[in-house]
Amino acid sequence: MASDQTKSSREKSIPPNVLSRGVADEEVLLDLSSQIYYGLNPVGSLVWRLLKKGLPPAQIIAAVVSEFEVAPQQARRDVDAFIERLESKGLLRAAR
Numbered sequence: 001m002a003s004d005q006t007k008s009s010r011e012k013s014i015p016p017n018v019l020s021r022g023v024a025d026e027e028v029l030l031d032l033s034s035q036i037y038y039g040l041n042p043v044g045s046l047v048w049r050l051l052k053k054g055l056p057p058a059q060i061i062a063a064v065v066s067e068f069e070v071a072p073q074q075a076r077r078d079v080d081a082f083i084e085r086l087e088s089k090g091l092l093r094a095a096r
Contacts (some may be wrong), residue, residue: 011095012083018091020048022056038091042071043068045066047082076094 014020016034027045029038040048046067050060057079064075086092 011056012087013091013095014052015090015093020052022049031089031091034054035091043078044082047079 001027019030019032020027022028022045025042025045027040027048029040029048030036031038038047046063047060050063055063061072061075061079064070065072066078068075083092087094
C-alpha cells in the first residue's frame with residue numbers, strides 16, 4: 001500500500017562525512033567513511049545540487065521536469081528512486 005508521503009516529500013540532509021564537487025556538468029561524491037567515490041549523471045547532479053541548497057522535494061521535481069522535459073509522475077518516481085539509493089548508501093538521510 002503506497003503512502004501519500006513519498007521519499008521525495010520528506011526533507012533530507014547530507015551527512016558531514018559526504019563531500020561533493022562539481023566537475024563540468026556532473027557531481028562527484030566522496031563518502032569519507034567508506035572512501036568510495038560516486039559519479040552522478042546530469043539528472044542526478046541536478047538533484048544533488050538542489051538537495052545541497054536545501055530545496056524542498058517538490059521544487060526539485062519541478063526543476064527536473066523543466067530541465068529534462070519529463071512527465072511529473074516519472075520525475076517523482078525517478079527522484080524517489082534516486083533518493084532511496086542515496087539513503088541506502090549513507091549519502092543522504094532524513095533531516096532532523
